[in-house]
Amino acid sequence: MMKTLLVRGMLAGLAAGLLAAVFAFFVGEPSVENAIALEESHSHAAPHDHGSGSGSGGAEPHGHSGESGAAPEAGHGHGDDALVGRGVQLTLGLLTGTTGYAVAMGGLLAIAFAVAQGRVTTLRPRMSVTLLAAGGFAVAVLVPFLKYPANPPAVGQAGTIEDRTALYFGFLALSVVTAMVAVAAGRAVADRIGAAGGGLLGVGTYVTVMAVAGALLPAVDEVPGDFPGSLLWDFRLASLGTQVVLWCVLGLVFAVLTEKALAGKTRGRGSRDGLAVTVGQ
Amino acid sequence: MSQTNVVSVPRPTAVRIPLREIVPWAVFTTVLALLVLLFVTTEAGAVSLVSDGLVHEFVHDGRHLLAFPCH
Numbered sequence: 374m375m376k377t378l379l380v381r382g383m384l385a386g387l388a389a390g391l392l393a394a395v396f397a398f399f400v401g402e403p404s405v406e407n408a409i410a411l412e413e414s415h416s417h418a419a420p421h422d423h424g425s426g427s428g429s430g431g432a433e434p435h436g437h438s439g440e441s442g443a444a445p446e447a448g449h450g451h452g453d454d455a456l457v458g459r460g461v462q463l464t465l466g467l468l469t470g471t472t473g474y475a476v477a478m479g480g481l482l483a484i485a486f487a488v489a490q491g492r493v494t495t496l497r498p499r500m501s502v503t504l505l506a507a508g509g510f511a512v513a514v515l516v517p518f519l520k521y522p523a524n525p526p527a528v529g530q531a532g533t534i535e536d537r538t539a540l541y542f543g544f545l546a547l548s549v550v551t552a553m554v555a556v557a558a559g560r561a562v563a564d565r566i567g568a569a570g571g572g573l574l575g576v577g578t579y580v581t582v583m584a585v586a587g588a589l590l591p592a593v594d595e596v597p598g599d600f601p602g603s604l605l606w607d608f609r610l611a612s613l614g615t616q617v618v619l620w621c622v623l624g625l626v627f628a629v630l631t632e633k634a635l636a637g638k639t640r641g642r643g644s645r646d647g648l649a650v651t652v653g654q
Numbered sequence: 655m656s657q658t659n660v661v662s663v664p665r666p667t668a669v670r671i672p673l674r675e676i677v678p679w680a681v682f683t684t685v686l687a688l689l690v691l692l693f694v695t696t697e698a699g700a701v702s703l704v705s706d707g708l709v710h711e712f713v714h715d716g717r718h719l720l721a722f723p724c725h
């Protein structure tokens with residue numbers, strides 16, 4: 374059963390990654406390209422913030438297009454002399470990124486369903502999966518995004534990437550752990566005060582903890598003053614949209630596949646019950 | 655009669671996979687997922703395991719558009 378669920382979760386992830394890449398290509402890439410164009414024009418004018426001495430990981434040897442030796446520019450290779458050309462980055466690379474992420478999430482969603490079904494939720498499988506996927510999106514994407522929103526190229530200082538990464542994943546991990554604790558607490562309470570009370574307690578606990586943590590953790594404020602606000606908005610909307618598409622497809626496809634995988638079992642049980650009734654009558 | 659009718663209500667939610675069947679798969683999947691996530695979201699950004707930026711550049715746009723910190 375676990376193998377079946379995992380395979381189906383990852384298949385759903387494959388579909389989700391494909392469609393998310395299509396969305397990201399058409400909706401997101403224009404703003405990525407615009408941001409890179411801005412970044413390049415900046416790095417020509419003045420060596421911006423992307424210095425090479427940014428700790429362990431930041432000193433990448435490749436620079437921007439045709440700037441070899443001009444400035445100590447060691448941010449990203451977007452240009453001609455990059456390791457991976459833009460044409461590959463915005464097609465195959467994008468597809469690989471979204472698909473890898475979605476397949477991983479599909480596997481975790483399958484595990485979450487296996488644990489939750491019959492323990493936390495007694496809804497039919499496709500409803501449980503849909504709710505879990507919605508919750509997964511909220512916990513793993515939306516809440517971290519609200520505190521630390523996505524940034525396009527040209528936004529963010531190379532020297533702080535390690536701090537920003539630590540903050541983002543710290544907040545993400547806190548969100549996931551808090552959600553699991555909140556679900557367990559709500560489930561335990563639901564036995565005594567009912568499902569509505571348990572649900573309310575779980576959601577309330579999660580929202581409270583995350584709101585307090587969000588207020589206490591430091592903000593990241595690195596948008597250059599001359600970066601166009603509309604471009605920043607377009608990019609952030611596109612990246613959130615990419616994640617929405619990904620989690621919607623993941624949830625819906627896995628819901629259908631899981632319902633089918635479990636249909637044999639439940640129908641078998643149902644018909645046995647039916648048989649018992651016939652015999653009983 | 656009424657008792658048997660209660661039993662006959664179809665229960666599509668009766669599936670409940672034993673935890674000891676889930677745990678090994680959960681460990682396996684989590685490790686694999688974290689490894690994939692590391693490459694997609696962080697490799698050669700804040701953490702660098704294998705490459706000189708090749709993986710980073712390859713999945714670069716996905717990293718940005720999935721809302722992970724990159725630059």
Ligand SMILES: [Zn+2]
Binds near residue numbers: 449714718724
């Ligand atoms: Zn980047």
